[in-house]
Amino acid sequence: MSDQPPKNSRLRDAVRTQAEILDVATREFAERGYAGARVDEIAALTRTTKRMIYYYFGGKEQLYIKVLERAYTGIREAEQAVDVTGLDPAGAIRHLAELTFDHHTEHADFIRLVSIExxxxxxHLAKSETLAKAGTPVIDLISGILARGREQGVFRDDADAVDVHMMISSFAxxxxxxxxxFGTLFGRDPLDPGRRAHYRRMVGDxxxxxxxxxx
Amino acid sequence: MSDQPPKNSRLRDAVRTQAEILDVATREFAERGYAGARVDEIAALTRTTKRMIYYYFGGKEQLYIKVLERAYTGIREAEQAVDVTGLDPAGAIRHLAELTFDHHTEHADFIRLVSIExxxxxxHLAKSETLAKAGTPVIDLISGILARGREQGVFRDDADAVDVHMMISSFAxxxxxxxxxFGTLFGRDPLDPGRRAHYRRMVGDxxxxxxxxxx
DNA sequence: CGGCTAATGTACGAACTGGTTCGTTAGTAG
DNA sequence: CTACTAACGAACCAGTTCGTACATTAGCCG
Incomplete structure (x- = not known):
């Protein structure tokens, strides 16, 4: 008698189909850019057809926006999971920097989407209702750390939270x-696993x- | 009797036409990306026609590669013009960082092309014969500064030139x-002229x- | 079981887009 | 002046690409 909630128990999929489309679309858009991505290609890599993309998302642009939204949701969640209690200011900011670095190097698709955007x-970001507003939690976190650092006299007092976030993000x-x-011009793959720990320490330093x- | 060099004195333009195509193409590619750029649009913004693009460059891709090459030539020249004689190691690296920052913020088209690439x-970069090799002069410059800094005992001794260049480039x-x-999400335009001097000092610091x- | 709707598939079309064909004109060499 | 070639233009073509019209099926409700 496991009763399904009112609607949505239609089992010719729907939700799963939408999720699958989003997964494939994320890869396609990240891979080829907005203009380069092909709706037909996304459809082909799905169990379903192009018809469904238009049925569920309305069009290429709306699909892309949904992809963007889902991608941004990822970091926002990661940011909210950061915990720096028990760390001194320097340790806290280093921890945050390293986590940011880790997250970015592990989510190339997201970074590529941001570049494309x-x-x-x-x-498109501006068109998204979910994203355009949605304040970012990191800034508050950094503000707190900076305040503590200033109080303890260990941090310079002209450092701004958004600027520090930009500094960390830049390097990550x-x-x-x-x-x-960079790899082609300097003959060094900056994502080489062997160099990763080194760069990780470098952001913190x-x-x-x-x-x-x-x- | 001003004799023109053997060929190329044909005056229905040629060189000028090519330059104009490259200028327009640079803007178009930087603006819309490779896939998003339209050959017809580039032609339309030129005094000449699409026919000429194919006549002189062969196709969309070759044109794009030429655009890339010209863009990269820009920084390479800027890099070679950097002079740090008479500066102490810290002053020298700060000077380089500031110049890099200036150059990048002033050449948004170039940065956009790099993102696209x-x-x-x-x-495409790999396909270019001019660019794929062409060692970059900055690295040598940085190496020299780092060496001096180490000798004088004012710099850490595990700093690598390419890594330092990456650090500077990141922030620039x-x-x-x-x-x-960034502007949309944090409500702060990172290229706001009013903040520029601040960021410039920040890279150096x-x-x-x-x-x-x-x- | 009959009907109703959400979900899905097929085929197609209109507009676009990179690239080409064919022909013309400007300038120069002889 | 004539012949020749570099430089150029207009129209066109073939393949692609987003989007849709139309038909169909699965599952549920009464």
Whole structure:
């Protein structure tokens, strides 16, 4: 008698189909960009047909926006899971930097989508109701750490939370976003697993060093 | 009797036409990405016709590669013009960081092209004979500065030139590459002229602080 | 079981897009 | 002046691509 909630118990799938479309679309868009992505190709890599993409999402652009939303949801959740209680300011900011670095290097698709979205001047991001507002939790976290650091006299007092976040993000994003051009030009793959621990320590060293220098 | 060199004195333009095509193409590709760029649109924004694009460049891809090559030539020249004689190691690396930051923020088109090229896994960059090899002069410059810093005991001794270049580039590229998503999500335009001097000082502070911390 | 709707598949079309064909004109060499 | 070639233009073509019209099936409700 396991009663299904009112609607949505129709078992010719629906939810699963939508999820599958989103998965495939994420890969396709991240791989080829918005203009380069092919709706037919996404459909082909799905169990279902192109018809369903239009049935559930309405069109290429709306599908892309949903993909973006789901991707951003990922980091936002990761950010909310960060816990720095019990760490001193320097340890806390280093921890956050390392987690950010880890998350970015492990989610190349997301970084690629962000790059793509920037090429399009974030016009789709702006169209998304879920994303355009949605304040980001990291900033509050960083603000808190910076405040503690200042109180204890171990951090410079002119450091701004958003700026520090940008500094950390820069170094965490770069190896992923520019992996191929950088790799080709300097003969060094910035995502080489063997170098990863090194870069991870480097982000931490960098932010902490910056925050410790006098204002 | 001003004799023109053997050929190429034909004055129904040619060189000028090619340059114009390249200029327009640079904007179009940077604006819409490789797949999003339209050959017809490039032609329309030119004094000439699409026929000429194929006449001079062979096709969309070859044109794009030429655009890339010209864009990269820009920074390479800027890099070669950097002069740090007479500066102490910290001053030298700060100067380089600031110039890199200036150059990147002033050449958004180039940064966008690099982003686009990374989406395509640098496949076109690899196809370019001019670019694929062409060692980059900055690395040597940085190596020299780091060596001096180590000798004088003012820099950590485990800093690598390519890594330091990546650190500087990260922070210089980010505001341009992620201007729109970052701006939308954090309500702060990272390229706002009013914040520029601040970020410029920040890159310098960051690298110098990093290099000064003990290994 | 009959009917109703959500879910799905097939085939198609209109517009676009990279690339080409064919022909023309400007300038120069002889 | 004539012949020749580099430079150029207009129209066109074939393949693609987003989107849709139409038909169909699965499952549920009464």
């Amino acid at each position: 920037n090429i399009h001047r974030a016009e 994003v770069f190896p992923v976003a520019n992996q191929h051009t 960098m932010v902490v060093a910056y925050l410790r220098t006098g204002s | 990374n989406i395509h896994r640098a496949e 590229v980010f505001p341009v590459a992620n201007q729109h998503t 960051m690298v110098v602080a990093y290099l000064r911390t003990g290994s």
